[in-house]
Amino acid sequence: EIALTQSPATLSLSPGERATLSCRASQTVRTYLAWYQQKPGQAPRLLIYDASNRATGIPARFSGSGSGRDFTLTISSLEPEDSAVYYCHQRSNVHTWTFGQGTKVEIK
Amino acid sequence: EVQLVQSGTEVKKPGESLKISCKTSGYNFISYWIGWVRQTPEKGLEWIGVIYPGDSDTRYSPSFRGHVTMSVDKSMSAASLQWSTLQASDTAIYYCARCRVPYARDAFDIWGEGTMVTVSS
Numbered sequence: 335e336i337a338l339t340q341s342p343a344t345l346s347l348s349p350g351e352r353a354t355l356s357c358r359a360s361q362t363v364r365t366y367l368a369w370y371q372q373k374p375g376q377a378p379r380l381l382i383y384d385a386s387n388r389a390t391g392i393p394a395r396f397s398g399s400g401s402g403r404d405f406t407l408t409i410s411s412l413e414p415e416d417s418a419v420y421y422c423h424q425r426s427n428v429h430t431w432t433f434g435q436g437t438k439v440e441i442k
Numbered sequence: 443e444v445q446l447v448q449s450g451t452e453v454k455k456p457g458e459s460l461k462i463s464c465k466t467s468g469y470n471f472i473s474y475w476i477g478w479v480r481q482t483p484e485k486g487l488e489w490i491g492v493i494y495p496g497d498s499d500t501r502y503s504p505s506f507r508g509h510v511t512m513s514v515d516k517s518m519s520a521a522s523l524q525w526s527t528l529q530a531s532d533t534a535i536y537y538c539a540r541c542r543v544p545y546a547r548d549a550f551d552i553w554g555e556g557t558m559v560t561v562s563s
Contacts, residue, residue, distance in 0.1 A: 335504075368549035377537055377553035378479075378487070389542075389551060421487055428501050428547055433479075433487035 336360055338422050338434035346440040353409040355437045357422035362402045366426040369398055369407045372436075373418045381420075382407060409439070417441045444468040446476075446538050446554035453560045454528050461524035462557045464538030471519035472496040475541040477550055478512060478523050482534045490536075492547055493521060501547070528561045535559075 337360040347353055357367065365385040370378035380389040382398035385405060395410045409416055422434040449463045464476065478490040491502040495514040502512075513522045521538055536557045539550035 370550075377539075377556055378550075379553070380542070380549055380551045383542060383549040383551075389549075423487075423489075423549065425547065425549065428492075429504065431489040431503070433489065435486050 335430040340434035348442045355407040357405040359403045363424040363426035368423045448554040448557045451558045464521040473544040479537045
């Protein structure tokens, strides 16, 4: 099974600041990596697919990069509504899709 | 509008059986893989598997194979997840989610609201 390790566990930033979230895979997942945002009491929402493509309706302040084992989700200028937990998800091997443990983004 | 509407909260006892559902609308049901995801505070999000409604082709996570069964009802445009013997460790929120593009096992772009399952004696 491919493990995904996200860092940091928690990120506390002010509105307007840049947030950089990391996801590292235990082996290559090529670019088969997605990012989701989950707010309390809600289902996850797709932000980024295939490492760097924004999903429909996702604001341009969200961007993804990386390939192989190392990936980054960047929120260029935090808004109060970006407070959430962010998960990465790999689908490189159909028998072992996995999620990271999440990074909580807090807005000061 | 594409929607996935899940069945309501369940409270069961260990050893009982259960089937939860995910009713879809707004798109061609048989063309998109549908997945199931479990969420617990301890383990976070866990991928259970995916099913292709067109021919009921399935892929299960090794962690869940043999303990749950995914199925579809094409006439109802609905997917289901079932257990024959529940355990306390099955207590979780279960989400269904649609894969992003037709015919492909892709990222999940549309999610149901989740079904809370509690298994307790």
